[in-house]
Every structure is written in structure tokens, then in C-alpha cells.
Amino acid sequence: xxxxxxxxxxxxxxxxxxxxxxxxxxxxxxxxxxxxxxxxxxxxxxxxxxxxxxxxxxxxxxxxxxxxxxxxxxxxxxxxxxxxxxxxxxxxxxxxxxxxxxxxxxxxxxxxxxxxxxxxxxxxxxxxxxxxxxxxxxxxxxxxxxxxxxxxxxxxxxxxxxxxxxxxxxxxxxxxxxxxxxxxxxxxxxxxxxxxxxxxxxxxxxxxxxxxxxxxxxxxxxxxxxxxxxxxxxxxxxxxxxxxxxxxxxxxxxxxxx
Amino acid sequence: xxxxxxxxxxxxxxxxxxxxxxxxxxxxxxxxxxxxxxxxxxxxxxxxxxxxxxxxxxxxxxxxxxxxxxxxxxxxxxxxxxxxxxxxxxxxxxxxxxxxxxxxxxxxxxxxxxxxxxxxxxxxxxxxxxxxxxxxxxxxxxxxxxxxxxxxxxxxxxxxxxxxxxxxxxxxxxxxxxxxxxxxxxxxxxxxxxxxxxxxxxxxxxxxxxxxxxxxxxxxxxxxxxxxxxxxxxxxxxxxxxxxxxxxxxxxxxxxxxxxxxxxxxxxxxxxxxxxxxxxxxxxxxxxxx
Numbered sequence: 001x002x003x004x005x006x007x008x009x010x011x012x013x014x015x016x017x018x019x020x021x022x023x024x025x026x027x028x029x030x031x032x033x034x035x036x037x038x039x040x041x042x043x044x045x046x047x048x049x050x051x052x053x054x055x056x057x058x059x060x061x062x063x064x065x066x067x068x069x070x071x072x073x074x075x076x077x078x079x080x081x082x083x084x085x086x087x088x089x090x091x092x093x094x095x096x097x098x099x100x101x102x103x104x105x106x107x108x109x110x111x112x113x114x115x116x117x118x119x120x121x122x123x124x125x126x127x128x129x130x131x132x133x134x135x136x137x138x139x140x141x142x143x144x145x146x147x148x149x150x151x152x153x154x155x156x157x158x159x160x161x162x163x164x165x166x167x168x169x170x171x172x173x174x175x176x177x178x179x180x181x182x183x184x185x186x187x188x189x190x191x192x193x194x195x196x197x198x199x200x201x202x203x204x205x206x207x208x209x210x211x212x213x214x215x216x217x218x219x220x221x222x223x224x225x226x227x228x229x230x231x232x233x234x235x236x237x238x239x240x241x242x243x244x245x246x247x248x249x250x251x252x253x254x255x256x257x258x
Numbered sequence: 259x260x261x262x263x264x265x266x267x268x269x270x271x272x273x274x275x276x277x278x279x280x281x282x283x284x285x286x287x288x289x290x291x292x293x294x295x296x297x298x299x300x301x302x303x304x305x306x307x308x309x310x311x312x313x314x315x316x317x318x319x320x321x322x323x324x325x326x327x328x329x330x331x332x333x334x335x336x337x338x339x340x341x342x343x344x345x346x347x348x349x350x351x352x353x354x355x356x357x358x359x360x361x362x363x364x365x366x367x368x369x370x371x372x373x374x375x376x377x378x379x380x381x382x383x384x385x386x387x388x389x390x391x392x393x394x395x396x397x398x399x400x401x402x403x404x405x406x407x408x409x410x411x412x413x414x415x416x417x418x419x420x421x422x423x424x425x426x427x428x429x430x431x432x433x434x435x436x437x438x439x440x441x442x443x444x445x446x447x448x449x450x451x452x453x454x455x456x457x458x459x460x461x462x463x464x465x466x467x468x469x470x471x472x473x474x475x476x477x478x479x480x481x482x483x484x485x486x487x488x489x490x491x492x493x494x495x496x497x498x499x500x501x502x503x504x505x506x507x508x509x510x511x512x513x514x515x516x517x518x519x520x521x522x523x524x525x526x527x528x529x530x531x532x533x534x535x536x537x538x539x540x541x542x543x544x545x546x547x548x
Contacts, residue, residue: 095431
């Protein structure tokens with residue numbers, strides 16, 4: 001597989017000490033990669049460096065020439081009061097034709113995309129009038145209109161229910177099967193990360209990188225999260241559980257008993 | 259109504275000019291106001307009008323052309339405010355407050371010292387729609403056309419940078435340039451409409467039509483023509499009422515806008531009202547990588 005993005009010895013920051021340091025990471029064309037790590041570990045900075053909006057203060061980020069990257073933000077960061085319809089959101093990314101209105105070609109592309117993502121007939125709806133899964137898919141549609149080689153998603157399943165999470169995973173898997181590379185960050189170790197083909201444990205730097213069974217191990221997880229974690233195996237899949245909850249349970253049970 | 263002729267004032271050229279300039283001012287403020295409201299820049303608009311007053315006072319006292327002196331001052335303040343608002347170190351509100359009120363204070367001091375000799379300063383402060391000349395009409399018209407042209411030619415990049423600046427930047431939209439463009443247009447709008455409505459009330463004309471339009475539509479495209487329409491109608495009605503009641507024109511226009519807003523607020527129900535929730539009057543710049 002050819003490499004789309006290569007991080008070599010990368011450090012990035014916003015003045016002061018680097019937020020991410022000594023990062024070595026390579027993303028190949030068509031890969032599906034999950035990045036896990038605690039809050040404040042620099043995952044978003046890593047994504048920004050990947051997308052090119054943050055320049056490294058040390059090392060190099062190399063992108064394949066003419067690679068098309070598209071970014072799907074966290075839905076929590078979206079202003080749901082903003083007066084935009086689904087169609088307006090999807091089309092705003094087409095800035096090569098900057099003026100208002102849409103060409104027939106653009107309209108048919110938007111229509112086809114919405115239909116593909118199960119949003120047919122919703123183009124004129126306000127974004128707030130959609131369900132959580134539909135809202136996430138609108139932003140996916142906007143990114144897909146750019147026909148990306150690599151789709152970068154920040155916490156795509158954060159704050160969504162189980163059904164919506166399954167919905168999003170299915171859509172992403174379909175896209176990946178069509179050859180679109182996917183990089184996403186997530187806090188959801190069991191519901192999302194464990195199902196991905198490749199996982200990166202990240203805390204300021206890459207702690208572990210590989211298949212979930214190889215990466216989701218207590219030693220790596222403790223180094224990543226700074227807390228003990230246990231890993232069980234269920235049907236060939238790793239299941240991560242908090243390692244120190246026994247003490248809490250004992251204390252709470254003791255309190256109830258007294 | 260006995261002795262009340264609605265067309266009577268139209269026989270006077272000064273009133274015809276007043277109506278033309280206020281309708282144009284309402285339209286241009288309504289147009290740029292869409293971005294002001296949606297970007298949470300209402301406070302910047304308010305501060306900018308105060309900053310421009312300092313420039314107007316300085317230009318007046320130094321005998322420099324109003325549009326040149328106040329314009330340069332206004333654009334410089336606008337760009338400075340835009341720059342300051344993107345940083346979180348000081349706190350955008352506080353920084354804007356210091357910059358613009360200091361500029362306003364310069365204007366007030368100059369007004370106190372030279373006010374009698376420079377009547378135009380009073381017009382800047384309170385607005386003087388009945389005293390506008392052809393130059394004022396042309397100025398508002400030119401700024402209106404430039405704003406319209408910019409909004410049409412940069413429709414999608416401006417929308418993207420307003421709705422979702424982080425992703426817009428990733429997608430290749432020159433977000434900083436779009437912000438500079440909006441601040442320049444806002445500064446120019448404040449500059450040419452200030453003498454019509456007055457420094458103290460201009461921010462209301464930037465905000466009220468846009469927020470009223472927002473309650474009436476869920477589409478950005480529709481809001482973009484609805485807001486200038488509301489601004490123009492408000493200004494037209496207000497100017498006419500002010501002639502017959504002898505109320506100050508700027509204040510009457512703003513009051514008509516406020517009444518219209520109240521009517522729409524009450525009649526649009528919870529759904530319409532919810533659409534303006536969170537439209538903060540204070541700038542909340544997003545954190546973007548430089």
C-alpha cells in the first residue's frame with residue numbers, strides 16, 4: 001500500500017511546550033484507523049497536523065501530492081441554531097463556484113449523496129430538525145462531496161446512542177470498502193475502537209499502533225490513560241474494563257451495609 | 259385622519275433624500291447584519307460605531323474629508339478588532355471594549371472642545387437624516403453595491419467561514435481573508451450610515467432586521483434577502499413616522515424595528531424564538547490554528 005500521510009518525528013504546539021511530540025505515524029491509502037487516548041492527549045492537534053492546519057515545530061508531515069482530505073467535525077461543535085438547510089450545508093464546501101444557487105449537476109450530486117446516506121428528501125430541512133444519526137450523516141455528505149481520498153472524523157460517535165453508533169459505523173465501513181481511507185478519533189474503546197482494523201493509542205505521542213488485539217493491552221492502556229485497565233477477550237474481540245473499580249464497589253458496599 | 263397627508267412631505271427634496279438614504283441604509287445594514295448576528299459580532303458592530311466616531315471627530319477637527327478620515331480610522335479599528343477578537347489571551351470583549359471606548363472618548367473630548375464649530379459631529383452622534391445630501395446617498399449606495407457584490411461573489415466561502423470556520427479552513431477557504439473582508443464591509447457600512455442613524459443607534463439597525471429575519475426563516479439564502487428587506491421597510495416607515503410626529507428619525511427607525519421584532523417574536527412561537535437562542539451579543543471567536 002502506498003502511504004498517503006507520513007509523520008516523521010513530528011512535534012506540534014501553540015507556543016510553549018509541544019502538545020504532541022516525536023510522532024511517527026504512517027497512513028496508507030484506503031486504511032481505516034482509529035486513534036484513542038484520554039482528553040487533552042493531543043488527538044485533535046494530531047488531526048490538525050494531519051490536515052495541515054497546524055504546522056510542525058519539529059519533524060515533517062508528508063502528504064501524497066494532490067491528496068484530497070475531508071474533515072468531519074464533532075457534532076457538538078456545530079451551531080444548531082444557524083439558519084442552514086441540509087442542502088445548504090452539503091453545498092457550502094463547493095467553493096470553486098462561490099456564488100449562490102446550485103447548478104443542475106451540483107443538485108443531482110447532492111441528491112445522489114443524500115440518497116446514498118439515507119437522507120433522501122431532507123435537503124430542505126433545517127439541520128436541527130434531524131435525528132442524531134442523520135445530523136452526523138449530513139456532515140459526512142458535505143465531506144464526501146469533495147470526493148476525498150481520506151476522511152478525517154473527530155469523535156464521530158461522541159454523545160450518540162447505540163443505534164446511531166451502529167448506523168455511523170456501517171456507513172463508514174461502506175465508504176471504506178469503496179476505497180476511501182478513514183481516520184477517526186474516539187473515546188469509545190469497546191463500542192467502536194475494538195472493531196477497527198487498526199488502532200493507535202495516543203498520548204502526546206504514539207504509545208502503540210496495530211490491530212486491536214495487539215494494542216488494547218493493559219500495559220499500553222495504562223501508559224495511554226494513566227490508569228489501570230483490564231482487558232478481557234470475548235468472541236475474539238478485546239473488551240476493556242476499568243481496573244480499579246473493585247475498590248470503589250467494596251467501599252460503597254461497605255457503606256450500604258453499615 | 260383629518261389634516262394628515264401621507265404624501266405631503268414628499269414635495270420637499272430634503273425629505274425625498276432622507277427616505278432614499280434611510281431605505282438604502284436599512285438595506286445595507288440588514289445585509290451585513292446577517293453576518294454580524296450569525297457570527298456573534300453584534301458587540302463588535304456596536305463598538306465599531308463608537309470607534310468610527312473618534313475618527314469622524316478627528317477628521318472634522320483636522321479639516322480632513324469625513325469619509326477619508328473616519329473611513330481610514332474605521333477600517334483600521336475594524337481590522338484591529340477582528341484581529342483582537344481571534345485571540346483569547348485578553349478576552350475579546352474586554353479588548354474591544356477598551357479599544358472602541360477609548361476611540362469614542364477621543365471623539366467626545368474633541369466634540370466638547372470643538373463641537374460648536376463642527377456641527378457634523380453632532381450629526382455623527384445622533385444622526386441627521388433630514389440633513390443628508392447627494393454625497394451621502396451616493397456613499398451609502400456605493401457601499402451597498404460593494405457589499406452586495408462581495409456577498410454574491412463570495413457567497414459560499416463567506417457562508418462556510420461563518421458557519422464552520424475550522425472546517426472551512428481545512429477545506430481551503432481563506433478564513434482570515436473572509437473575516438477581514440467582513441470587517442472592512444462592516445466598517446464601511448458603519449461609516450456611511452452613521453450620519454444617517456447616529457453612532458448611538460447604528461448597532462440596532464445592524465442587529466434587529468437580521469434577528470427578525472432569522473425568526474422568519476431557517477434558510478441562510480432566504481435570510482440574506484429577507485433581512486435587507488426588513489431593514490428597508492423599517493427605515494421607510496420610521497422616516498415617514500418621524501416626519502409626522504417630529505420624533506428624531508434615527509430613534510424612530512430603531513423603534514419601528516423593535517416593534518416589528520416584538521410582533522414577530524410573539525407571533526413566531528417557541529420555534530422561531532428558539533432559533534435566536536444563543537445568538538450572543540458578545541464575540542466568541544473560535545480557536546483556530548494560525
